[in-house]
Amino acid sequence: MATIQLGLDTFGDVTRGADGELLSDAETIRNVVDQAVLADEVGLYFFGVGEHHRPEFAVSSPEIVLAAAAARTRSIRLGTAVTVLSSDDPVRVYERFATLDAISNGRAEIILGRGSFIESFPLFGYDLRDYERLFDEKLDLFSQLMAEQPVTWQGTMRAPLEAADVFPKTANGLTAWVGVGGTPESVVRAARYGYGLMLAIIGGPAHRFRPFVDLYRRSLTTFDRAPLPIGVHSPGHVAETDQQAWDEAYPGFEAMNNTIGRERGWPPYSRMRFQHDVGPEGALYVGSPETVARKIAATVTTLGVERFDLKYSTGTLSHEHMMRSIELYGTEVAPRVRELLAS
Template sequence: MDLSVVEPPLGTPADPTFGLDTFGDVALGPDGEPLPPAEAIRQVVAEAELADAVGLDFFGVGEHHRPDFAVSAPDVVLAAIAGRTRRIRLGTSVTVLSSDDPIRVFERFATLDAVSRGRAEITVGRGSFTESFPLFGLSLDDYERLFSEKLDLLAALLQEGPVSWQGSVRPPLEGVEVFPRTAAGLPTWVGVGGTPESVVRAAAYGLPLVIAVIGGSPEGFVPLVELYHRALDHYEQPTLPISMHSPGHVAATDELAREQMYPHHAAAFTRIGRERGWGPYTPEQFEQGAGPTGALFVGSPETVAQKIAWAMRTLGLSRFQLKYAVGTLPHEERLESIRLYGTRVVPRVRELLADPSSGAE
């Protein structure tokens, strides 16, 4: 398969959408101690309510199985959110498909689609954490095989007809039908962190792409976007949406946004780095990420809007997803960030993308 040809033009698709992502990060309480996980989950529901009220298009909840993130069952949290919102689309960021059962994933999110009146989505991925593998009795030696086979099965289930399937990770299926059916299909994205094979796999199944940009620069992901377009062409798939997930924080001024975000972001990345053999997170790393072409979308509404418009143009994005819950950042500061993002950042990004003279189209 030759995917080295065809140079697709990049540019912002018409009518982009804007969302938020959270992992249910456990914030600190007034006493400086981590909040109970139950309170962190209730905060996620309140944050989603505000996201709906300020007109955002998507709210994504990630799956983790560790103490710093409270949400291990995103579909349950999203069902609670569905009952308290009206229009915002609800999905995952991400569902760790490798350690889940594709049939149960489909059933749970088809159910969420019903209770939300057609607002459910899934983003599947291998996950950047691996705690779910030993938790559910799986071996990391099967990391790649588990995801590739389970994605193959899920792609078949998404057709919502009889499924016959055979692989090595579960017994074969012959003419199986899975319920409930959805009214208009279940949008499913593939989340990737930079692996070319995952990008090509998403294209092969005709599934849209979410690129997680948490380090470096969005510019560095241009080759993966180009690869995705070439792969879509190779597999004779239609043009599909591409989204980007990146961390950030919005406040009244650049200085305040940096002051609020830095200690929580640094603590989270230092903790994760200690687990993975990295050094402590530094102010220099933060400033590089917060710069004009970095991966952190932090600043005043105008600063963040300019950077999002640039990233959407650079990668030809249909959606941008701000990972707004940064470590132990307090709930009140998250709410203000959501309010500013929905009422000031997103309208300004739309203006920039619609104005050819802004350089964002």
């Protein structure tokens, strides 16, 4: 556990500038690339960019943003959080990430998911009634493409393939995960196809997800697969003190929760709810470097995972605050987590 991989995720949230006005999508995207560069400079393992198709998030084509980051970074691994495979074409997805892998000299990763937001389905002409079948079939095809050999495949949601090959070829294959929000069926599916498991823990205590970790490992054994990595994705923010981190992060969490909540029927977000969520029983990793490090170490120990990705962008939190959060996460949180786990 002392060799835990620590990464960052962002959805490219559109943020506010010093004047209080929302930045343009273009400036937000350029800031995301700068954030990836800083993450590389402070020695973090992974930088992930999510795919969305709605006004709160600027990034709809993560691979292009990641390619820009690849050209300006040296060591950090680059991937998605997540790629909505259900509303995309597996062949094009594979080719785009194989291209990113070439640009980054083998640092590309992909986290595949069904998507917790549904805007991409009508946008690209898919029926939400096919939500499960789309992902199942496309994951099956993507899994065959991973071998980088000619593929013959037939399903019901896209045209069949006959001895079809994909290009470019990668030097050493792609690293791929399946992002799971917390259903047993999704956990078993990830094991069946041989993908790493990335648990999106965005609510409640981490220990609630231990049964999914155990199910995944049992399923790998059932499918006669070697052990595969398990990771956690959770929101957070780091500042010099707990109070500073809470005060900086709360407006963004409130804005984002209330925007999504109006669509999904959630009650209005409150400071009381926020303070619960940043506590031991909540899923927000917000506080000083010591507070965040201790909470991450506790989660890693409880679940026995190999990776933790902090979703450091939330709502309208400013670029400057996010840059400081990344700096503290890499220079103070990461070494303290390893120290705690080693002891």
